[in-house]
Amino acid sequence: GDGDDFLVGGAGDDTLNGGAGRDTILGGAGNDAIDTVDRPSNIFGGSIAPESDTVDAGAGDDTVTAGRTDIVNGGDGIDSLSINFGFDGQNLDPAGVTLTLDSTGAGVATDGTSISNFERVNFTLTNNVDVVNTGNVTASLDGQGGNDTLTTGNGDDQISGGAGDDIINSGAGADTLSGGSGNDIVNGGDGDDTFSLDLSQDGADQVNLGAGNDTVRFDGFATGQYRVTFTSSEVGNGSANDGGTLANQDGGLGVRIQRENADGTLTGDIARFDDEGIQFIAGTQGITFDVRDLVSGAERGTQFEGVVLGTSGADTLSFFPPFRAGQAFYYNAGAGNDTVTGGDSNDFLVGGAGDDALNGGAGNDTFIGGAGNDVYNGGTGIDTVTYAASTAGVSIRGDGASGSDGMGGTDILSGIENITGSAFNDTIIGNGADNRLDGGLGRDVLLGLNGDDVISGGTGVANELYGGAGNDLYLSEAVGDTIVELAGGGIDTVQTTLSRYTLQANVENLTYGGTGAFVGIGNAANNVITGGTAYDVLLGGDGNDTLIGGSGAANELYGGAGNDTYIVTSGADTIVEQDGGGVDTVRSSTSFTLRGNVENLTYTGTGDFAGTGNALANVITGGVGSDTLTGGQGNDTLIGGDGLDTVVLAGNRADYSFTRSGDGYRSVDSITGRDGTDTLSGVEQIRFADGSIVRLTDLVPTVSTALAADDFLLTDGGPQTLPLQNKAILEDAFNAGEGFNHAGDSMMMLPPSDDFVPTVVADPLHPGVGHDVWG
Secondary structure, X not given: OOOOOEEEOOOOOOEEEOOOOOOEEEOOXXXXXXXXXXXXXOHHHOOXXXXXXXXXXXXXXXXXXXXXXXXXXXXXXXXXXXXXXXXXXXXXXXXXXXXXXXOOOOEEOOOOOEEEOXXXXXXXXXXXXXXXXXXXXXXXXXOOOOOOXXXXXXXXXXXXXXXXXXXXXXXXXXXXXXXOOOOOEEEOOOOOOEXXXXXXXXXOOEEEOOOOEEEEEEEOOOOOOOOOOEEOOOOOOOOOOOEEEEEEOOOOOEEEEOOOOOOOOOOEEXXXXXXXXXXXXXXOOOXXXXXXXXXXXXXXXXXXXXXXXXXOOOOEEEOOXXXXXXOOEEEEOOOOOOEEEOOOOOOEEEOOOOOOEEEOOXXXXXXXXXXXXXXXXXXXXXXXXXXXXOOOOOEEEOOOOEEEOOOOOXXXXXXXXXXXXXXXXXXXXXXXXXXXXXXXXXXXXXXXXXXXXEEEEEOOOOOEEEOOOOOOEEEEOOOOOEEEOOOOOXXXXXXXXXXXXXXXXXXXXXXXXXXXXXXXXXXXXXXXXXXXXXXEEEEOOOOOOEEEOOOOOOXXXXXOOOOOEEEEOOOOOEEEOOOOOOOOEEEXXXXXXXXXXXXXXXXXXXXXXXXEOOOOOOEEEOOOOOOEEEOOOOOOEEEOOOOOOEEEOOXXXXXXXXXXXXXXXXXXXXXXXXXXXXXXXXXOEEEOOOOOEEEHHHOEOOOOOOOOOOEOXXXXXXXOEEOOOOXXXXXXXXXXXXXXXXXXXXXXXXXXXOOOOOEEEXXXXXXXXXXXXXX
């Protein structure tokens, strides 16, 4: 009942329930069930608080359910004790518990709970910080909330950390361990332990496998990748099975596997990857990691990604499809003579010390061999071998011949496109593929052979760079780099951040990649020289060069001999050409005025454009906007393009005569040395020096004895006298005869005018021959 009771069991199997109050219960002999927990009908009523009960279970295999502050003695037999430390009457958030059981199973908690002579305990702890060590008693611990430290001994224990950042330590025995949510540290002990990790919970767990054949089971997989780290420093000497099993229930596993052993005797095989997991089996020959047969179900391989680390033994690490594209693996075989095979992703393979065989498979793989005699097989994809960690210069070939790795070993490269050298003086030779050769620091000699190669000597000291056949790109960052190219060896380019660079023979193009001022000098070839965003001085030399000044500042561009092209973005750029230095063209995205000795100007922008020529016979081409074209002296060709385009002439309207020329017009300046004879195309109007503007649609066709077919006079529509002779004008003009001595001629007035009245008069020059028209 609810009072202070005294209960005594008999020799049989008794059930004793003290109820509320301060009870004393003696179980006596037999397998008794004893319950001392104070359970009020309404703990919020405030009428009942837990009391301290005393239990002596006596002989037999007893089961005791106690509460906080109870004094419980299991007595003889195999006794079990259950306590919920989170229940404390009206207090819904009781203080945490600190409890340690000694080697006999006895201990007193910080709240006064006294425990002795129990072989099994089942503790539910608080939401605050609990520190519990159950010694060698077989335990089931539920940490609930709080940052708990839970430690068990040699029994087959079950520990769940619950919420919070927990530390779980298990001893010998086959334990079941779960960190719960939070950033937990789970340490397995001796024995075959099972680690249960729910990846749907928050936090990052650290799992340390102890001795024994351990199983790690993952639950709660969702979309995304996971990384789990396993460590073990006591894995045995190969005389017994010793390792871990990775089990996956929900499909897909992203995992980092790491095994550490001081004496290097760990070995293992991964036998399968299915619902029962990945199995490591100990031995003496190194780890074999092969997942060709490890995929069970469509989702297994699609989420597999991570890091695989070998041992100091002879390891075999391999990965094969099917796996999702783009999932890279990191393989580090460690010391020993290892074999590493990548999959279809962009993998990173490290052989470490020893004589290693590294196979990239498909994907763009990266290899680091380390010391030893290594063999690299890139497979398909664009693969890279790096010697950045070498302690001396390397002499390496990419064509299958052997070379020195700078660490005393001899390497063989096959199917490798890219090679990165060391910080010392390297010699690197490519192959017939499109190679990228990077010398790094030191005075390097790099030879690309065939293919479109990228060759970088690195910074610091001068290097020797040989591209071979193909369209090669040289990244030259050291003053004094020597670049050797054969004539006809492709279209080659130097890219540099040096402030001044001169192209060497048989290299066509130069590009500045820096941010400061730049001086770029070409050679006798047809060069393309590109400046940067600051002030550039570009000199093309001989050849048909293209000079690109870049934006951001006014540049100086010198084409030299040849038909040069200047690409400018600023009207302030200075272009210098020699007299007789070829037919040169400026391609500008802004309004521009040609300087001397440059013939042509083309607008490449999209807005309105003002283009001005010089004394030469210029060709000036507008764009899609409303352009203003000024030819200047010389017989120019002015092409307006789309938009409402205007040609500017230096004289007055009366100084010019115009004739049709194909689809355009020809203007003739009567004043010598001014505009010359210009050809107009795609132009809508003409502006004269007196400010008058005449649209070409206002041209009135006329005929005179001195004009040939398709000739006309530019008028403003005023009265005109059209003298005709030698033919009957009315008959010819209106009956499609030859007309004016030319077949197919006709007479029109544009725009039409009611004032136009043809009048037949006597021919003042040739009386009696033909007819005259007066209008």
